[in-house]
Amino acid sequence: GAPASPAEEHEIRLGREGAAEIERKFKVVKDEAIAGRVSRIGATVAAVSDRAHLPYSFKVVEDAQANAVALPGGFVYVTTGLLKFVRSDHELAAVIAHEVAHAARGHGLEMSRRATTAAFVSILVAIITRDPNLAQGAQIVSGGLLSGYTRDLERDADMASVEYMVRTPYSPVAVLTVLERVLRMEQLTPRRDLGAFANHPATSERVQYVEAELRRRRIAIARRAPANYLALEVREDSEGGVPYAEILVNGTLMVRLSDVNRLRDAAEVLDRLFDADLEPFEVIARETSGGWGVFARGLPVIRFVPGDLASGDGTVREMATSLAGRLRVVIEDDIRKRRFRG
DSSP: HHHHHHHHHHHHHHHHHHHHHHHHHBBBBHHHHHHHHHHHHHHHHHHTTTTSSSSEEEEEESSSSOOEEETTTTTTEHHHHHHHHOSSSHHHOOOOOOOOOOHHHHHHHHHHTTTHHOOOOOOOOHHTTOOOOHHHHOOOOOGGGGGGSHHHHHHHHHHHHHHHHHHHSTTTHHHHHHHHHHHHHHOOOOOOOOOSOOSSSHHHHHHHHHHHHHHHTTTOOOHHHHHHHHEEEEEEEEEETEEEEEEEEETTEEESSSOHHHHHHHHHHHHHHHHTTTGGEEEEEEETTTTEEEEEEEEEEEEGGGGGGGTTOOOHHHHHHHHHHHHHHHHHHHHHHHHHHH
16 A cells, blocks of 8 residues: 555554553453454454554453553554453444544544643543543543543544444444443443443434434344344254254254254244344244144244154144244243343
8 A cells, every 4th residue: 555644654653652551551362262353353344444554453451341442543452341241243343343433534643632642642541441540640631531532523433333334244233232232231330431432422322323324324223143132043963864953042942853944944034033023922833734833923934744743742733832932932031131131
């Protein structure tokens, strides 16, 4: 690419100073599985950003707070607390996209113009540790910078993160689900402070404008993949030379059949229905021509015929009723967990 302009060189130098300071104060996680996951997702997002040529780096530091910070020039840090907080690679990509946007759009530089370099480095460290004492030493609290970025810059990064996510394999809906989760945590925690997230504008406002942006772009608001719920898996194997398939939801066995194709079809129908927020009461078993079937929201999921019964297996009616019951229980449990955990 083109060589960096003097202004860009200054920006990158500023970021490097901040990075050295952060790495003096925090332990960088070297574990390849953890560091590699963050670098891989970061590189995917950075490649589609407004300034893909910056010398981006993505590192994980040990800190229990769910947090992330971007330094000028593209040095991005996420905490181990954040990795516990996000529920999927989609949500991790959404947080990283937000930070990449701050770097790509020069927001950090904009903030540094309002403070001396030394003060700016202190601000960054204070933001990631949420330690106001560090910032007071730099006498910049009066500037309101500790809250992270000002309202206009924060909104710009939120909108840019939706734009970037659209260009990656990750779901842009994750920008919404991660903010909804932050909002839920804020409502549950009396200590209303969630690291870099707890800045202006208010989380509730961010949830509203991000959702409006997804709708404006006609992006279907399917929360299941980013929020990682109702995980559906089809396992195929054979026993005594006879192939079979199983459907598992959240790791619990739902049904097993030797007709692998019919089971795959059933999994596809369930997958679509789970994305559309299927409710437990919408799952029923009823008689069909020549057998019994399970229906969800009026759609046939799977039909059982007498040939499906293994020896001593009861009736097709029991088979269908039992599957419908298991599905209702797993959906009910999943909904309860989500209400509780956000």
